[in-house]
Amino acid sequence: MTEPDRTISVAPMLDWTDRHDRYFLRLITSKALLYTEMVTTGAILFGDEARHLDFDPAEQPVALQLGGSNPEDLAKCAKIAEGYGYQEINLNVGCPSDRVQNGRFGACLMAEPQTVADCVKAMQDVTHLPVTVKNRIGIDDLDSYDHLLDFTGTIRDAGCRTFIIHARKAWLTGLSPKENRTIPPLNYPRVYQLKKDFPDLEIIINGGITTLQDIDEHLRHVDGVMVGREAYQNPYFLAAIDSRYFGMDDDAPDRQQVVQEILPYIDREMQKGVPLKSITRHMLGLFQGRPGAKAWRRHISENAHLKGATPDILTEAAAKVR
Numbered sequence: 001m002t003e004p005d006r007t008i009s010v011a012p013m014l015d016w017t018d019r020h021d022r023y024f025l026r027l028i029t030s031k032a033l034l035y036t037e038m039v040t041t042g043a044i045l046f047g048d049e050a051r052h053l054d055f056d057p058a059e060q061p062v063a064l065q066l067g068g069s070n071p072e073d074l075a076k077c078a079k080i081a082e083g084y085g086y087q088e089i090n091l092n093v094g095c096p097s098d099r100v101q102n103g104r105f106g107a108c109l110m111a112e113p114q115t116v117a118d119c120v121k122a123m124q125d126v127t128h129l130p131v132t133v134k135n136r137i138g139i140d141d142l143d144s145y146d147h148l149l150d151f152t153g154t155i156r157d158a159g160c161r162t163f164i165i166h167a168r169k170a171w172l173t174g175l176s177p178k179e180n181r182t183i184p185p186l187n188y189p190r191v192y193q194l195k196k197d198f199p200d201l202e203i204i205i206n207g208g209i210t211t212l213q214d215i216d217e218h219l220r221h222v223d224g225v226m227v228g229r230e231a232y233q234n235p236y237f238l239a240a241i242d243s244r245y246f247g248m249d250d251d252a253p254d255r256q257q258v259v260q261e262i263l264p265y266i267d268r269e270m271q272k273g274v275p276l277k278s279i280t281r282h283m284l285g286l287f288q289g290r291p292g293a294k295a296w297r298r299h300i301s302e303n304a305h306l307k308g309a310t311p312d313i314l315t316e317a318a319a320k321v322r
Contacts, residue, residue, distance in 0.1 A: 003130055003162075004033050004061045004063065005061075005246075006162065006204055006223065006224040007219070007225070007245050007246070008029075008033070008225055008227070008245050008246075009034070009164075009204065009227070010032055010033070010034050010226070010227055010238070011206055011226050011227065011231070012035035012036055012037055012038055012065040012134070013037065013228060013229070014037050015037065016037070016232050016282070017034070017035060018036075018282075019054070019055045019056065019059065020269070020278060020279040020282055021282040022034045022036075022055065022062065023056055023059055023262070023265055024235070024258075024282050024283060025231065025235060025238060026058055027258045027261050027262060028235055028236060028252060028258060029238040030242055030248070031241060031242045031245070031246040031248065032241050032242075033061050033062075033087075034059060034061070034062050034063070035062070035064075035065050036055075036063070036064050037065070038066070038067045038092045038095060039052045039066060039067065040067040041066060041067070041068035041070065041073040041074055041077050042068075042073075044076075049080065053080070055084070055085075060085070060087070062085075063086060063087055063088035063089070063090055063132075064086040064088070064089055064090065065090040065092055065134065066081075066089060067095065068105050069109060069112075071118045071119045071121070071122035074122055074123050075122040075125065078123040078131070079126045079127055081127075082127045082129055086129065087130075088130050088131075088132055089129050089130070089131050089132070090133070091119055091123075091132070092106055093107065093109045093110055093134060093135035094107050094170065095107055095177065096171070096172055096175070096180045097177045107139050107170040107172060108172055110139045110142060110170075111139065111142055113150065113155060114154060116133065116151075116154070116158075117154050117157065117158035117160075120155055120159060121158045121159060124158075130162065131159075131160060132161075132163070133155055133160055133162075134163075134164040134206070135163065135166070136168060136170045137165060137168065137190050138169040138170075139169060139171070139172055140169075140170075140171060140172055143169045145190060145193065148190065148194065149197060156198065156201060161200075161201060162201070163194075163203055163204070164204040165191050165194065165203065166206045167186050167187050167191050167205060167206065167207040168181075168184040168185065168186055168207050169187075170184065171183075171184065188207075188218070191203065191205045191221075192221040192222065195221060195223070202224070203222045203223055203224075204223060204224040204225065204226050205218050205224070206225075206226035206228060209225055209228070209230065210230040215227075215245075233285045234285050234288040235283075235286055235288075236255055236258075236286060240252070255290070258286065259283075259286070259318045262279075262283075262314075265279075266280075266314075270311070276304045276305075276309045276311065277309075280300050280304040280314065281304070283300070283314070284296075284297045290321055291322040292320050292321035293321065295320035295321070296317045296318065296320055296321050299313065299317035299320060300314070300317050303316075
């Protein structure tokens with residue numbers, strides 16, 4: 001299996017990067033690697049597998065992020081996911097929510113590097129897909145650089161070649177998941193140093209990245225950049241990615257084109273019973289920073305949830321933008 005290009009990627013974000021959002025983002029960038037929301041092993045093994053794993057082929061390249069800490073369960077899910085056509089399996093070792101901690105996965109696994117290594121190896125044993133890890137630089141009082149070195153080395157020895165690192169520590173108690181995305185200070189130099197100490201590994205940096213200039217600077221030190229909230233709240237930010245970082249000549253569609261190009265998809269999804277608002281909620285930031293952006297957001301927010309709402313609401317909203 002060839003490795004996906006991870007130069008630029010969009011982070012897995014719970015409740016945000018579902019299949020509708022990914023289809024929308026793919027209209028803006030054809031090259032950035034997209035990640036699913038975190039999907040727990042339990043949801044796949046005991047829930048509606050297809051609902052959690054199915055996606056439109058137009059979303060490729062797509063990577064699946066799994067949440068779990070049982071090697072056998074993760075291996076089963078990795079094997080299932082391979083059949084759906086994902087290009088990578090990523091293990092969540094960064095989410096600090098109470099629900100995730102109670103399930104003994106996410107960021108709390110940074111205290112158990114051998115468990116993470118066992119999980120990685122179990123997945124690699126059953127799939128041809130690359131298996132990667134997304135982690136923090138530390139948790140609670142386990143936040144020394146030596147701990148990060150040991151953690152990385154243990155998992156590398158299990159065969160993991162790619163680490164996606166959120167350049168903040170996580171506090172497992174005292175901060176909410178939202179606060180954990182902003183309050184612990186960013187420490188980019190620590191991630192840069194990790195790349196120097198593990199030159200053979202692919203190191204992707206994540207956290208607080210909001211401009212193309214930020215990306216340029218990070219790429220001087222690491223192998224790739226993962227963009228999170230900026231790609232959701234200001235999605236057209238991604239329009240420059242293909243030409244700037246992947247050498248593509250063709251221009252990205254303008255915002256009005258994006259609106260027109262997603263309409264057939266919305267029609268198809270609504271015929272399957274998907275509510276209009278489930279798709280349009282991801283598009284509110286499309287005109288961020290443009291005159292009329294507020295009117296665009298308001299028109300969608302006030303109308304997309306109404307009974308009998310049609311995709312025409314998007315066309316009407318777009319007409320309010322200059």
